[in-house]
Amino acid sequence: MADEVGLNTLTLAALAERLGVKQPSLYKHLDSLAGLHRSVSLLAKRELGEAISRAAVGRSGSDAIFAMSHAYRNWAIQHPGRYDVTQTPASPGDTEDENTMMSAVQVIADVLTAYRLEGDDSVDAIRAFRSLLHGFVSLETTGGFALTADIDRSFERLIRGFTVALDHWTDPADRSDSRD
Amino acid sequence: MADEVGLNTLTLAALAERLGVKQPSLYKHLDSLAGLHRSVSLLAKRELGEAISRAAVGRSGSDAIFAMSHAYRNWAIQHPGRYDVTQTPASPGDTEDENTMMSAVQVIADVLTAYRLEGDDSVDAIRAFRSLLHGFVSLETTGGFALTADIDRSFERLIRGFTVALDHWTDPADRSDSRD
DNA sequence: CCGTTTGGCTAACGTCAATAGCCAACGTTG
DNA sequence: CAACGTTGGCTATTGACGTTAGCCAAACGG
Numbered sequence: 001m002a003d004e005v006g007l008n009t010l011t012l013a014a015l016a017e018r019l020g021v022k023q024p025s026l027y028k029h030l031d032s033l034a035g036l037h038r039s040v041s042l043l044a045k046r047e048l049g050e051a052i053s054r055a056a057v058g059r060s061g062s063d064a065i066f067a068m069s070h071a072y073r074n075w076a077i078q079h080p081g082r083y084d085v086t087q088t089p090a091s092p093g094d095t096e097d098e099n100t101m102m103s104a105v106q107v108i109a110d111v112l113t114a115y116r117l118e119g120d121d122s123v124d125a126i127r128a129f130r131s132l133l134h135g136f137v138s139l140e141t142t143g144g145f146a147l148t149a150d151i152d153r154s155f156e157r158l159i160r161g162f163t164v165a166l167d168h169w170t171d172p173a174d175r176s177d178s179r180d
Numbered sequence: 181m182a183d184e185v186g187l188n189t190l191t192l193a194a195l196a197e198r199l200g201v202k203q204p205s206l207y208k209h210l211d212s213l214a215g216l217h218r219s220v221s222l223l224a225k226r227e228l229g230e231a232i233s234r235a236a237v238g239r240s241g242s243d244a245i246f247a248m249s250h251a252y253r254n255w256a257i258q259h260p261g262r263y264d265v266t267q268t269p270a271s272p273g274d275t276e277d278e279n280t281m282m283s284a285v286q287v288i289a290d291v292l293t294a295y296r297l298e299g300d301d302s303v304d305a306i307r308a309f310r311s312l313l314h315g316f317v318s319l320e321t322t323g324g325f326a327l328t329a330d331i332d333r334s335f336e337r338l339i340r341g342f343t344v345a346l347d348h349w350t351d352p353a354d355r356s357d358s359r360d
Numbered sequence: 361c362c363g364t365t366t367g368g369c370t371a372a373c374g375t376c377a378a379t380a381g382c383c384a385a386c387g388t389t390g
Numbered sequence: 391c392a393a394c395g396t397t398g399g400c401t402a403t404t405g406a407c408g409t410t411a412g413c414c415a416a417a418c419g420g
Contacts, residue, residue: 008188013407021368024409028367033408089323101326123329124337127316130324131338135315136307143269144310146282149303157304157349158311164348165341173340193376201399204378208398213377366417373410382400390393 002040002081010081012036037085042100044082049104051075056107061114062163068111069133069159076137083141087134105130115166125169132162182220182261190261192216217265222280224262229284231255236287241294242343248291249313249339256317263321267314285310295346305349312342 001018002010012033016023030036055071056064076083090097108126117125136158138144145151181198182190192213196203210216235251236244256263270277288306297305316338318324325331 011407012409022370023407024370024411025368027409087319087322087324089326098326120329120333123327124334127319127325127331127334128312128338128341131312131315131319132308133315134319134324135311135313138318139267139307139311139314142267144267144314145307146269146278147303149300151307153300154304154307156353158308160353161308161342161345161349164351165345168344169337169341171344173336191376192378202401203376204380204401205399207378362420364417364419367415369412369414371411371413373408375407377404377406379404380402382402384397384399386395386397388394388396390391 002085003079004081007037007040007081007085038091038094038097040082041085041088042097044079044086045097045100045104047079047082048072048075048086049100049107052104053107056111060111062166064111064114065129065163065166066159068108069155072133073137073140073155076141080141083137112166115169117169121170125166128165129162132158182265183259184261187217187220187261187265218271218274218277220262221265221268222277224259224266225277225280225284227259227262228252228255228266229280229287232284233287236291240291242346244291244294245309245343245346246339248287249335252313253317253320253335256321260321263317292346295349297349301350305346308345309342312338 001015005014012026013023016026019026030039051071052068052075055067059067076086090101105126108129109122112122112125112129115125136155140151140155145154181195185194192206193203196206199206210219231251232248232255235247239247256266270281285306288309289302292302292305292309295305316335320331320335325334
């Protein structure tokens with residue numbers, strides 16, 4: 001239901017009606033709307049983490065990156081409502097939520113090990129990859145890409161660009177434009 | 181006020197109280213909550229567009245990209261509430277909103293002209309750049325980066341990676357990992 | 361077979377967006 | 391100056407929603 005209507009507009013009244021039940025009866029199964037949101041968020045993080053993890057097994061290097069990226073995007077497109085709560089951070093002290101998030105990020109970290117990045121270099125690469133994926137998928141699912149140009153192709157291009165950047169991740173910083 | 185509390189939780193009651201006025205009096209100055217959201221969104225898009233446009237004047241190539249990126253991120257960090265409605269697409273038929281969005285995207289397109297990309301190549305690059313910026317800023321402002329590693333550095337790294345990728349944007353696609 | 365748990369219900373309250381209708385201050389204009 | 395329309399506030403009310411309290415019947419376990 002979150003995927004159909006969006007979590008923000010998912011009302012307890014509507015949920016009760018769909019279940020053929022009166023609104024207060026829901027409180028026998030959930031503690032609050034916020035609690036429901038947390039549950040959905042937790043479920044979504046787990047599912048997305050599993051999806052990208054499954055895509056990465058048996059692959060490494062740029063192969064794994066492409067596979068994981070497509071798994072990420074496909075899951076997000078198929079579950080837009082769930083997706084947009086995958087990035088809401090855990091409430092302070094919610095260790096279960098924190099751990100779920102961390103294990104999903106760990107999948108990305110593992111995939112990047114092929115590039116032999118260490119310490120901050122690795123953190124930077126993980127943040128970059130997460131930014132890429134989230135930014136593209138977020139813009140796409142909210143309808144931010146107005147033009148009719150092929151979105152699949154743009155995504156492929158984006159990921160390819162990332163692998164190219166990874167190949168030069170530890171090159172010395174140089175702001176000059178290498179092409180002219 | 182949107183930046184302090186977030187647009188989602190900005191309530192008309194609270195707004196009225198801050199203005200020292202009763203809630204229904206607000207309707208003499210706005211049509212609805214949705215209308216207010218649209219106004220804020222429109223203002224935000226215009227402001228962000230101007231910020232990145234200002235940053236890009238007099239620069240070109242990767243210089244312009246870095247300047248624009250920092251202007252984008254800084255504006256978003258300083259105006260988090262406004263930022264997160266900059267990416268909400270215009271309602272169908274809202275040409276004013278569409279035009280505002282388009283002119284902001286046009287700034288990006290102009291900056292990328294130095295890379296001599298044409299047609300779909302250009303669209304792909306614009307989408308990639310928007311994804312990068314939005315993804316990073318979105319994750320950062322919502323607290324998605326848990327580790328204490330330097331976020332400024334990660335951003336710098338991300339943008340540098342993009343310029344590297346741009347230098348090879350039109351290289352033939354090749355999924356093999358060039359480093360091993 | 362009796363007690364407890366489970367899962368529904370009605371009634372009620374507070375908050376919020378929104379509408380209707382009233383009224384005072386003010387400026388314009390004949 | 392006086393009549394008048396506009397502006398911008400107000401109270402009262404409604405409807406949707408989240409939430410709590412308290413009641414009750416069916417199911418289930420000892």
